[in-house]
Amino acid sequence: MSAVEHLAPITLDELNAEAALQTRVDRKYVLTADETRGLLAALDPATRVLEIGGARTFTYSSTYFDTPDLVTFHQAARRRRRRFKVRTRTYVDTGGTFLEVKTRAARGVTVKERCPADPAACTLDDDAVEFVDDRLAAARLAAPPSSGLAPVLRSRYRRTTLLTPDARVTLDTALTWWHLAPDAGGHDGARDRADVGDLVVVETKAGTAPSSVDRLLWRSGHRPDRLSKYATGLAVLRPDLPDHPWRRLRRERLAA
Template identity: 50%
Template structure:
């Protein structure tokens, strides 16, 4: 099930440059929600009419693909499953509609400071780490005290795909992303889709946004969800699950979940 286009039809458009400029200075608090797509129309109907939606070349929903990299013993996953001060997340992110790809390295050091480095990447090599990429990752590992030799162990572990719409509050003080058409796939072809769900993330100052309050009134509460870690745990029951246990027992195990065949979810080009 796709989010119907008319869910967004009443919102005015905002361009990418203006979206970035309005939101760039936010001291953000991020809150994530996993909600049924059937609830989207009602929720969006309650949003302020002055809300605007990101629009590029007439499109309001955009296809994303992320390829996550980890070590054979899943060091990145376990750092997230057992929250530690030192952790990292490594992926290439592809904006499918514009044929643009980026390498994103997110690290957190012993003092709890989060650093996110992002650089343009060769879209044809988005499922592998180039030599230059490994050099950048090694520098990031050194900064948080992870053995830099582990860079040579990194390989593609999971690919996620989804469609995203981005909303901007009338005063520019908060924004939200709505991800639908959610799909996950491992390199061996095992995968699943959650066509009946949406992952909604609000980004606002420390006080809750009007959309947060709307979600709360409808009975939805923020959850801990990571497309990488939660998806990998859903595919591998032997992995630690406690941090995402409620989702794995609920939304991520709904009867609408479908196991995908390799040909339905093609791997990223190497």
């Protein structure tokens, strides 16, 4: 993303030391490219950008797992306060794949826990199942056995990561979804692939208090969008599924 070339760099080790933020409040905003450039121009001058090997934008690929009856999707669609998500994430450019379990705790706080995973695996092995079950039990979530989880959707995007004085901020471009379920074509209007075009998903990750970037966006007329890379993507690909939390976003932004 050329609009961040003026920012000072930060290494991955420095970023993790200052703002690992595995427990945080996430706020997402879907902006046009012009709106994103305006945001970047207004950031605190002390903002730094993650740089690895001279690169500042990196490709991420995530595979989301769900049950045959899509329990994690429906938890998000019904806006359950206590819910979970299971995915593998691959850092395509820098290497490394992790199995991640994200849970939603009180006051909207997101907790993410992860362990190394096999990038070639398309199902959860016994160790992965044990990890998922342990994490969900620790979060006191009533969940189906993780042995019933199977890959449903894959997302891929390009990410730029910023560190402001009070938040970690990610900018995701070229977000694309693929339906992985074997019966993807068995639903009216279902699609195998969709993308968000030139839109940018901006996500702030901070403590419970809104960050300076959130306030900057609010002053510009933006409010957090209800967006889940898994649930929103699946609703876009499967029109037969409920989409109430993301309907406004789909009609006003994603429809274009």
